[in-house]
Amino acid sequence: MHRSELQGAGRAPPEPAPRRDARRCGRRHVLPQSKRGEWVKRRLKNNREIAKIFHHIKSHREQPGRNMFFIPSGLAVFTRFALKALGQETLCSLQEADYEVASYGFQNNCLGILGEDTDYLIYDTCPYFSISELSLDSLDTVMLCREKLSQSLGLRLADLPLLACLLGNDVVPEGMFESFRYKCLTSYASVRESCDRRGNVILAVADHISKVLRLHQGEKKLEEMLPLGPNKALFYKGVASYLLPGQKSPWFIQKPKDVVTLDKQVLSMSSDPESKQEVPMCMDPESRQKLPVGTDPECNLEAAMCANTEVKQEDPVNMGLEAKHQVTVVSDPEILKVARAQHVRAESYLVYSVMSSGEVECSSSLEDATDQALPSQAFVYRPVRQRVYSLLLGGGGGGSSTGPAVKEWFVYSGNPLRQPDLVRPLQMNLPGGTPSLRQLWLSQEPGIQAQRLDTLLACFDLSSSREELQAVERPFQALCCLLVYLFVQVDTLCLEDLHAFIAQALCLQGKPAVELADLQLDHIDPRAVQLATLLVRGLTTLVLVNGACGSPWEMADFMPWHLFDGKLFHQKYLQSEKGYTAEVLVEQNRSHVTRFHTLKSVVCKACGKENRPIVSRRHWRPHHAGRWGRQGSSSHGTSSGYSRSGHGQHWRDQGPGSRQYEPDQWRRY
Template sequence: LLSDCCEFRRSAMGVRGLQGFVARVCPDACKTVDLREMAEKHRTDHPDSPPVVVVDAMSCVRRWYTPESWVCGGQWREYLAILEDFINVFMTAGIKLVFYFDGVVEDKKREEWIKRRMKNTEEIATLFRFIKTHRKQPGREMFVLPSALPTFTRYALKSLGQKTVCTLQEADFEVAAYGLQHNCIGILGQDSDYLIYNTCPYLSIENLHLDRLVTVMYSREVLCRVLGISLTHLPLFACLLGNDIVPESLLEGFWHKCLTTSPHRNNSYNRRTNILLSVANYISKIPCSYSSLKHLEEMLPLGSDKTLLYRGVNSYLLPGQQSPWIPPNVINCQMSSLQQQSALCQDKEIFQKEVSLFLKCQVGQIMGSSSSIGQQLGTEMYFPYRENLFPHPVGHAALDAAQGAVGFLVCEHTLPAPVELLIQQHPKALLRAALNPFPSSLHLCSGLPQPKCGILYLALLKLMRLAEGALDPTVHVADKGVKQCWSQYRPLRTPLVTGLHLHIEPLTTTLSVRPSNQSLIHQEVHLSNPCLSSSGTRMLCRTLLNALAKEQHIRSENYSIFNILSNGEIECSNSLEDDCDTEIPGQALIYRPARQHIYSILLESGKGGACPLVKEWFVYFGNPLKQPELIQPVQPSVTGGTPNLKTLWFAKGPDVEKQRYSTFLACFHLQDEMEELQALEAPVAGFCCLLAYLMMEVSSLSLEDLNAFLALILCLKGKSAAQLTGLQLAQVDSRGVHLGAVLIRGLTTLLMANSACGFPFRMDDLMPWAVFDGKLFQEKYQQSHGGCSMEELLEGNVS
């Protein structure tokens, strides 16, 4: 769902035709490079930082999936071994990898996403016709990624110890920004937008020879020399060729004008190549200025939105970059790689006013340099105004500061660049603002100084994280005499406070602190909160839940939860389903009842208020995707009522663990089977939960189908990746292909329920390499339907 939005190919891989143009017309821009040599040079030039390659994972998954079989549902253990080999080659060369995955379909991409989904539907229909006719898998020319491959690739990489990031916007911007900010030796991918961004070198995954660590590096400088333009021209060049912001349909007239006046037109080139050359010739002759951009916007038929070119050029500017095409007094709206998610992060809108007041008023007073602070913030900075939702005594400086800082708790990655800069330059002042009038030496124990308001304390925790390393207080953990210093706590991305467990009214906070060489230490702190109304505490709790969901989303630790909580929207791409088989409903419909229960848990319906509908963009036969389907959350049947998210996510103890497990089972109507399922190994329990749900929801499933699934889970346990790779199929059954895809999509539904219910299962226990193999399932499916004996079907695994 999160990455499945781009499951077959990202909807638009950069500027159409540019990658081929570079290969055909300017081969000098395609330089073969040795990544080991690049890494060694980096180590020589930067001895304090390891060489890093940032990977655009969505443009790599097709290259990574090399198992021979792909139609039967996926060869997951073989694929996991391939990923491990890929990582090990880079590790051996001393190169660190950072993987980025698309985490959302942006509104501007929705139309293109729908077009791709419709095209994929046709491709899958053709694929099934081939399988039914020839009873075998077609050649690689008809290759389609196994269902949910990008989703499970994220978890596979995490399980292999790699840093994976699930983005809050289109991944290419965040990849380019990371590469620039962290001085990476290159971006590994296959997206011509990386020729437009002024970032680190762009390395080709298609041309990568893994055994030698050699690939092609595309040179922006050589491209510009061939085109007769400069690096500064590239963003405008991309926009005038058509991209995600400026549609090609608006540019036909402009292209015609360029073609008729260009001296570079060559009849031996195709039309697209001549368009690229003529557009480059046109913009090389105009001044690099905002007035030139405005003239182009007036000239083009942009309709009511005359800012398309401006926004298009601006979308390629990375943090800290400027452009002559953009007015110098306008702050780049993408100064943070996550800033454009203000629409997704609803909490930011709530707290913007407090953040503004905190930074502009309080810090300057504390530091005695409000004018310099104001200059750093800049007069152009814009914060949407929202009424303060947390009542507090007027003029209480420390409380005002703390309430502003709560915005950081939720939106640490969505702040404008001047704010981020201020945090980096003045962490002491920020922290002291929250601590005031309390001492800088903080004791996490029952003797903690009692703040006037719970919000202040929460802000303090956040600011402690932001200021890590800037102050040198000693943190005393009052537990068996253990005393740990600030420097012993882990960095910002693994917070000092690893768990924040709220029991509101009265507000009680359990702090889980993890020193570097100690086990978790839990301390309970009771906070008086006279300034918080009941609606305020509810809002505060919801804010913390959203903040946790967002952080887990970015780290690829949950599944789809943040998208639902923040935007009320979710999507799922095509699956390998046979639309002609009307006896098996589309997987989107099969798992909808379970999703409705998950939505109810997340949005907490049944609390006396209306529960918002969830917008679903799910591909299945009969859905034209003209608009999202509005799905009503449905409360699951849980004994004693559905626990709230605060309990499921934050509470501790055996009773809560039981609540998590029973709520998870209730999503699949299996709450009465808890004792039997808990007696099984976790992967088997998850698989059986899914299988029982399928048998209830799909009336056409037979005893033979059930036996095939059971034989799969029993026989898979003892088989290695090499054994599964060597398994040969005499033929392929199309219905078995369909059922394999349905089961894999069911595993993603288990992941979503597990994330919503506070992780009663380890995510690793619900992964396909633990419970599924496509060829093995095909074999068991055909054996079961062929009437083989139970002993042969189970291969002696009778238990």
């Protein structure tokens, strides 16, 4: 589990001295399709791990140990903004992050890469430091040395990509060479008892490379020495994916002037002055200079790289290649350029993914699959995303689904992730219609900031609450907006939940991280954990909406270190469940008491406009199919409690699968 949802998110650390080698790289904007299968496999595994976490909480009423640690929801989003807040130059990749990080480190002679990915041992780049071995107190860690690895295996650095592909990686499935590895192991004469089977397999394959394959290097092609079969192109692609700009592989043979251009990534054949062989070299097809992170959106190593001219004659389906000269969804090149630049500078979230590929993803969240009374965050915020799609793609006009559907790879209970959900844009209710992105992003006219805010509120369908929300001081405007939306959408939230959300946000102000870390909880409630997840995912949704609308609010206003701490929320949740007064919830702080009632009044009044009264669980109607009366029923049935009138699909009416989600009307019950 993690601090932002159960323990303390804490405050932003002190600002370090900026240094050139301290740049950070974020993740790619969308996963290459060749790696989607592995992504799905890991997400389904995550779901099983999350189920064990909730089982432990319900059985023991305590936080699980480190062996059940789970990556925080929204970590990738909030980390980039935390680093930017600390003065660090932060870059987000346009393709697979591993490649761009390795490339950046190689080209800029960086101090090193701090991470947890064995691919950084395979890339011939700057030193690789283990983040799992990092001591935050002393800043000591372990350097994983690829030179010593190569030496211990009897290989050269240039052999490591070949070894990685024969063992299996994200490009080449592990099972592809299972029989080959078995043959290597059976003929390996130096099996070590100190190594497990996996270790001996690695040693055996490395031994085969150094003693067998190398004998014919430069004379035979890889497919003549290895059982590649119909997977020849995929294997070449895997090996070539480790070549950074300007690097060459001695394992590729090619005629001197052959050039293979795939997805505008050029593998040019040049002579190696040492080996006198013709070897492929990866370079920028236009400038042939170094490629900074995120500067060439079409230079994509994930899209079918192969250094054999025979390969390009193969059937792309059988080759496993992605012949994707990317066709962007948005036709305005200037707007797309702005979105791309904002993405690279880590100033937005998902916006460029929607506009460039029409595909987005969201990983697993700490959600209890057995709790039928609380919806998955994927469903709760889908109407918001649909309105954002309408804004970015220009669809959904006139209440119809005219815009292109966006492919959503969102993880939630019951979704096998065999295909993406196809989600169509949803029209916003704005007087005068939806403004253009040129207006929202580029205009400097007076009043444009007000129009940006109007658009943001329309994405949440909260235009009627503009006056109330504007009266709230920063940073609580964003929190109130999110709480109003949550309580209108989720009819099983009660007054005690609202008290806990508001109290923790107020008490978080000025509270040191040490105090947050030392908080002691009576017990752990699984429902509070999932409520924390809903709120945190709501904050990431705010990042998406704010960026799409031209940033009417400061991004800092909805960063968790300003608004939400999971452990503090858990404390306030347990206190609120016991019926503690507002004075006790805000720790007897008089100014907090006044703010508490002000914020509560704003949320309740806005919800009242939507015919959604917020009542105490003590006054919950017996027939209400909520937390206290709906256990065991289907989460995809028809709502019998409060729900939202207007556009969109209620979370109980949404289900797993790949069906299209249209902006249909649904009724209030």
